Amino acid sequence: MVRFDRYMLSQLMWLFGFFALVLVSVFWINRAVQLFDRLIGDGQTALVFLEFSALGLPRLITTVLPIATFAAAVYVTNRLNNESELTVMMSTGTSPWRLARPVAVFGLISALMMSVLSHILVPAASEQLTQREAEISRNVTSRLLTEGTFLSPTPGVTFYTRAIDEDGVLQDVFLADRRTPNERVIYTAAEAYLVRNADGTALIMVDGLAQRLATTDNRLSTAKFQDFSFDISPLMNGEDQIAPSLPFLRTHALLQGWDDIARALGTTPGAVAEEVHSRFARAAFCLVTALIGFATLLVGGYSRFGAWREVVIAFLLLIALDGMRSALSPPVLADARMWPILYTPSVLGLGLTAGLLWFASGGSARLRRLRGRTA
Template sequence: MRSCASDLACPPRRAKRARAGAAPEPPLSPSLTRYVLREMLKPFGFFILVFTGVIWLTQSLQVIDQVVETGQGAAVFLEFSALLLPFVMSIVLPIAAFGATLYAVNKLFSESEIVAMLASGMSMLALARPAAIFGAGVTAALFAVTLWLTPTAAQTLRDRLQELRGDIANALIFEGRFVHPSEGLTIYVRDNLASGEMRGVFVHDRRDPRAETTYAARRAVLGREEGGLRMVMFEGVAQRSETGAALSVLRFETLVFDLEQFMRDAAQRTPRPRERNVLELIAPTAEQLGGYSLGRFYAEGHEHLSGPLYALALPLVAVAALLSAGFSRRGYAARIFLAVGVGVALRLTGLAMRSATAAEPSLWPTMYAPPILGAAAALAILAHGGVRWRARRPAAAGAGAGGAA
């Protein structure tokens, strides 16, 4: 006869008794479901704040250079940082749901609340119901983020960046700074007068790598004509350096520099895959591809659809890892590390499948395999009453021999 330190450490035997004709295990009551959900929601908010702060900070560094180069202030930086939040949340929400589930289940186990629920006859699958509801809610929110908010914010952010690069007149308001309103163009203005005149103007044009031109003028003014924006420079010098040729110098009293060409270049752009909605990504036209590969479109589109599924799969993996072996007096650190390892492995596999899809578009179904198989495996383990640790088999066998004696 088998003996266990606790009946909770022998989930397979309980399952056998239930199949042998015992009374059916009671489901988790609505009040207990709400209680466990509340325990998950409390750390969920904390994990969202922590992970959002870290990831948002790393992503916001990408726009700092653009803000500084175009001479913008803190308000524009905050605007751009806010537009990065949807992308950040698409990364944070599954991780936060996973961490919150691990924390809540471990807390309930440590305080013997789950022990009491299991002792009352509830199955592990019934105890996984709050995690499934919690994960489904986060998944629904994440679908809204990835299918609508993220592409909309990405497109708005890039439009605003292009607008700032093309708004050369606004960039020239900031005196005493080297600004780069467009690729290959550097402008410096020492002083801006109230009359609109600029003093100490420096312009460096290096769009053509074979020939660079530098303009320096005592003063300049901006003017708009039918052709667009012009900078009229007075009392200056122009230096042109060409590969394999001597430096040429031109002194001028008046010179007109066309700025409209830079504004036109900024306005003409092809949307990136990240800025497109999911229908355009999974069924693009030749015009929408715009030079990008079909695999990159497929990878981005199916990431929008498969990514939210991790918010459901990871909480179930956390519950299965902690509950599957039953009660333990030695703590649950090993199970927590196991859950984290499995979760990381699932996500890395998903990223590998995304890279494979970018190279070979026909592999897009494999992007759904990690979250679906992970969730299915977790539910299967819980439905069968957990797993039996091999380390307990000798002890159980010894106890059985002693009972027979």
């Protein structure tokens, strides 16, 4: 029996790796297309694109992991049913509860992977990703070198250029500055250049027009210029450090002192409780996905028409349990003491699995006999 456990567990892990790889690839490609268009279009290099893609993978994997776990459990159980391996094992006296042991071990391995991701990798990657996004947002060159789009690199400033030549010359430039109260200034130029020096970064506009509107008396002043230097160094000023945030904190820092953490981060104790316990709940749900897929197909048994009905039922059960999680967060956000309800999908899933395994082990027949004796 131990050999069968190792055999079934190896099959589950192989299929889990396959489904995880396929699903991560599909989700990553869909996200990478948008990320590539945004980063490369903003003047970033391919290395920045690869860095952002790598930093986004941990959170992406947390989305894929329960699905891959469920798919592996369903596929392996269906194959063992079709090849009568489970039937042979049960005919030798092995109970469905005993057959579920390798699936439970597989679910625990998946839960452990989810725990590592949720408690360690995702917070670290999210913090680094936010830091890099802030650094890039402060990179004026990348924010201004976008053709045919009105950009707002900082509040109160709007920039537009029609085209950018291969040598870096900006054609038909428009720059609106509304940062000064009671004053609006618009610069238009036929050409412009970005020049960096020891003092900062400047936008050199050539052959243009400056229009200044004093909103106090609605007086408009205009001036033509051959060349004009606009200092854009203030647009680059920003905080070097990203403010602490709940998704960035490790789990051990969130387990106690919710009131103190909430005051330090400007949030509520309920938000802290929801963040930390949702991480544990996600890991527990991975165990549930594996067991539900196995137990539902085991109840259906072998059929020459296939197990599509059981697969659909298992999938609908999983969707129903997973859909509960979004409805359970608001009560916890309002009252931190309500955090136990976040584990409701996992508890219900384990209870449902126990009921299915009891049914598969002949519980329904014993129930009918009991009803017959009492009738």
